[in-house]
Amino acid sequence: MLQEIKEQWKSLIEEQLVAYYKEINNEEITLAPLAIQVPPKPELGDVAFPLFAYAKQFKMAPAKIAQTIKERIGNLSDRPSGEMLLAGPYLNVRLDFSAIIKGLKSKVDLEKEHYGNSNLYNNKKVMIEFSCPNTNKPLHLGHMRNDSLGESVSAILKANGADVKKVNLINNRGVHICKSMLAYKKFGNGETPESSNIKGDHLVGKYYVRFAQWEKEDPTAVDQAKEMLVKWEEGDVETIALWEKMNGWTLDGLAESYEKTGVSFDKYYYESNTYKLGKDKVLKGLEDGVFYKADDGSVWIDLDDIKLDKKVLLRKDGTSLYMTQDIGTAIARHEDWPFDSLIYVVASEQQYHFKVLFHILDKLGYSWAKDLHHLSYGMVNLPNGKMKSREGTVVDADDLFDNLSELAKKEIQEKERENLVDGLDKTANAIALGALNYYLLQVDPTKDMTFDPEKSISFNGNTGPYLQYMGARISSMLRKFDEVKDDYKDIEFDASLLNLEEERELVKMIANFPEVVKKAGENFNPSLICSHLYDISKMFSKWYHDNKILMADDKSIVVARITLSEMVLQVIKNSFNLVGISYLESM
RNA sequence: GCGCCAGUAGCUCAGCUGGAUAGAGCAACUGCCUUCUAAGCAGUAGGUCAUAGGUUCGACUCCUAUCUGGCGUACCA
Numbered sequence A: 001m002l003q004e005i006k007e008q009w010k011s012l013i014e015e016q017l018v019a020y021y022k023e024i025n026n027e028e029i030t031l032a033p034l035a036i037q038v039p040p041k042p043e044l045g046d047v048a049f050p051l052f053a054y055a056k057q058f059k060m061a062p063a064k065i066a067q068t069i070k071e072r073i074g075n076l077s078d079r080p081s082g083e084m085l086l087a088g089p090y091l092n093v094r095l096d097f098s099a100i101i102k103g104l105k106s107k108v109d110l111e112k113e114h115y116g117n118s119n120l121y122n123n124k125k126v127m128i129e130f131s132c133p134n135t136n137k138p139l140h141l142g143h144m145r146n147d148s149l150g151e152s153v154s155a156i157l158k159a160n161g162a163d164v165k166k167v168n169l170i171n172n173r174g175v176h177i178c179k180s181m182l183a184y185k186k187f188g189n190g191e192t193p194e195s196s197n198i199k200g201d202h203l204v205g206k207y208y209v210r211f212a213q214w215e216k217e218d219p220t221a222v223d224q225a226k227e228m229l230v231k232w233e234e235g236d237v238e239t240i241a242l243w244e245k246m247n248g249w250t251l252d253g254l255a256e257s258y259e260k261t262g263v264s265f266d267k268y269y270y271e272s273n274t275y276k277l278g279k280d281k282v283l284k285g286l287e288d289g290v291f292y293k294a295d296d297g298s299v300w301i302d303l304d305d306i307k308l309d310k311k312v313l314l315r316k317d318g319t320s321l322y323m324t325q326d327i328g329t330a331i332a333r334h335e336d337w338p339f340d341s342l343i344y345v346v347a348s349e350q351q352y353h354f355k356v357l358f359h360i361l362d363k364l365g366y367s368w369a370k371d372l373h374h375l376s377y378g379m380v381n382l383p384n385g386k387m388k389s390r391e392g393t394v395v396d397a398d399d400l401f402d403n404l405s406e407l408a409k410k411e412i413q414e415k416e417r418e419n420l421v422d423g424l425d426k427t428a429n430a431i432a433l434g435a436l437n438y439y440l441l442q443v444d445p446t447k448d449m450t451f452d453p454e455k456s457i458s459f460n461g462n463t464g465p466y467l468q469y470m471g472a473r474i475s476s477m478l479r480k481f482d483e484v485k486d487d488y489k490d491i492e493f494d495a496s497l498l499n500l501e502e503e504r505e506l507v508k509m510i511a512n513f514p515e516v517v518k519k520a521g522e523n524f525n526p527s528l529i530c531s532h533l534y535d536i537s538k539m540f541s542k543w544y545h546d547n548k549i550l551m552a553d554d555k556s557i558v559v560a561r562i563t564l565s566e567m568v569l570q571v572i573k574n575s576f577n578l579v580g581i582s583y584l585e586s587m
Numbered sequence B: 001g002c003g004c005c006a007g008u009a010g011c012u013c014a015g016c017u018g019g020a021u022a023g024a025g026c027a028a029c030u031g032c033c034u035u036c037u038a039a040g041c042a043g044u045a046g047g048u049c050a051u052a053g054g055u056u057c058g059a060c061u062c063c064u065a066u067c068u069g070g071c072g073u074a075c076c077a
Helices: A002-025 A052-058 A062-074 A097-114 A140-159 A176-188 A198-216 A221-234 A236-258 A271-289 A322-336 A348-363 A367-371 A397-414 A424-441 A463-483 A501-521 A527-546 A555-578
Strands: A047-050 A083-087 A090-094 A125-129 A161-169 A267-270 A299-302 A311-315 A341-347 A372-377
Touching: A002 A047, A002 A052, A002 A062, A002 A097, A002 A501, A052 A062, A052 A090, A062 A083, A062 A090, A062 A271, A062 A501, A062 A555, A097 A322, A097 A501, A097 A555, A125 A140, A125 A198, A125 A367, A140 A161, A140 A341, A140 A372, A140 A397, A176 A198, A176 A221, A176 A236, A198 A221, A198 A555, A221 A236, A236 A397, A267 A271, A267 A322, A271 A311, A271 A367, A271 A555, A299 A348, A311 A322, A322 A348, A341 A348, A341 A367, A341 A501, A341 A555, A348 A372, A424 A463, A424 A527, A463 A527, A463 A555, A501 A527, A501 A555, A527 A555
Parallel strands: A125 A161, A125 A341, A161 A267, A341 A372
Antiparallel strands: A047 A090, A083 A090, A299 A311
């Protein structure tokens, strides 16, 4: 709606430019397409058309061109609605909003929770892999960024029409897994999550750390872990039994964490199930001459054709590696569910790995290798650098969440809103999660980010709770309106009453929402939703503060403003769904 | 060494694919609760957009070089 009118103005101005040029030079001209921009200040209008680009061809100052075109269009009897404003070299238009608002209202009313959705990925089957924990330790902040991104991008892709399948890959085999097993075997004394009262993933993590200590004392430790892996791949009964027990502990613990943080999957893959397929495919590739065998028996690929070095695919002892497993997993997935696209949400440090993986799959002759995409996200660092488990600087996911929830709870109690809220713990958890997700998604996914445990996640300012608070205030107001609704039965919605600057801005942001969703979908970028969400909330807050809505003197104005508030709330709710923030009716 | 990425206010981040006076939040200071939730609103202060060149009517944005930092280049994942 808004977009169409902008386009109409654009075409008209382009038309007039051509006509004007012909008039003064008596020849045809082809012009570069006119740029459509948004003026920096609302009082400058709603759309801006910069005319710099034509100065050379016209041999005329852009301001002069703008003025002339404005006059020419002014003389036309038939032109799109809106008022032209001259701002030096810019020809701006202040749009007539009543028609736009009406159209927008019926669209939002009709589409409700689907408002903003696009058909960008209609009929596309998109598989998205994220989280992918090791079964040797609990989740930390890095995983949380991964999980937030995975969930959010999934929701955004769905909103853009895709058929999305969320998959997890449990990294439950390899030397590192054997490390915690070995340490447990040596130092565990039969301890269990029940006997120690430690959450399973944390208990296993304890032995992973224990291994690191032992490794320093005993130089044969790593070799022992490697031997264990060989035994594991041979199916040694005792090793497998221990492995199953400890994996079970971790997975139970992880399931609990996922549940708490709103993370879920349509399907789980386990490397223990796919590595063999990977191995087979590598051996097949060896037969077909795609790979080669070194003297010691290890299998390699030469990556000279993509200007990289060589990469090992099977160890000399025959066991498989990360790459081998990922080859098998990808193939298994495409067989299970032939996707149009598979997105791997994995940290940027693994860019090389995926470049090579995609290349290998292509070499093996899988045509869908070109549909694989690595959504590479930046690291989460601490103020003094990287998180290091050995130095105990890892920010544990469970601890972080619990701390935030506790803070939220205190805040509710301090405000004496315990009884006004829909369950103290429930609300506190929702606030903690909203704060966390918004914090992690606000930043451009591709960029590294810094997390300061002391002060990073707050509940004031540009934060999740701020947004939830705006939602709750609108919700509260609408409830109050609902009680007296009958008094307004006969009042019709009059869009022309919404002509304050803030109201026009809110309308523009509502109208713009679908484009934001689409762009976020194109770029796999939830931060775009976040900033739009913050902008509209902030604008609403200012408007709400400065103007009476429910208490406005004129009944027609009440209806107009309530209607606008409803639209804003719908956009806020729909945005929440895309970035993992729960909508709270009261907080 | 080579490859990829980044450098914007004291701190954490935006900056719409080259346009108007570079914006938010936090922290600091100042106002505003007999009015729809003060987890709020408004204001003050804070910038040589790492540096130097180049392209252009116009550069935080594009190009080149330099400096700084991160990551990768494992028979770890």
